[in-house]
Amino acid sequence: EDKVVQSPLSLVVHEGDTVTLNCSYEVTNFRSLLWYKQEKKAPTFLFMLTSSGIEKKSGRLSSILDKKELFSILNITATQTGDSAIYLCAAEGDGGSQGNLIFGKGTKLSVKP
């Protein structure tokens, strides 16, 4: 059964801290791994990773994929209160339905001032 597991489920840090969020996956015919940030309601797209070892960066956020060990990490440096959100990891496989994402439960990040 395809699955995505995220850890930790929740995390509380102080502004300025660096955090690492983890995502492991098992999907049939893996194609890509995506990270989303969910504030209030709808998730917004952060990164899409398809190749191992290539870091993607956007400001203070970065992410990398390890296709051998089947996991990805999302790093946030110099955290700010605006980073407080649920971070969702999703793996896209080839289970007969293109575009079908298997989501993890998410990591709830709280950044205290």
Added chain:
Amino acid sequence: NAGVTQTPKFRILKIGQSMTLQCTQDMNHNYMYWYRQDPGMGLKLIYYSVGAGITDKGEVPNGYNVSRSTTEDFPLRLELAAPSQTSVYFCASSTGQWAPYNEQFFGPGTRLTVL
């Protein structure tokens, strides 16, 4: 562009009632999706469509129906509401093309409570 819009934002139903959740996108995307998100869980795919006139079941289709008569609209129908359908429902759309990636654009969600 408004992106993906959903109506209503909130709804309370009684057991056995029916309703339609509306979803519209103005990005001319071929692919559209319906997800539900239960507390503490990730998104689960209910139905998806790869183009007008074509729909297919996702992971949790029971109790729901969809139609795709136009590229823009992808309504989700609940025929006999049950408490297990209490959830937040997200509609999403994408181009469906792999390169560079199949980014999905999400609507704001509909919070449905069945009592």
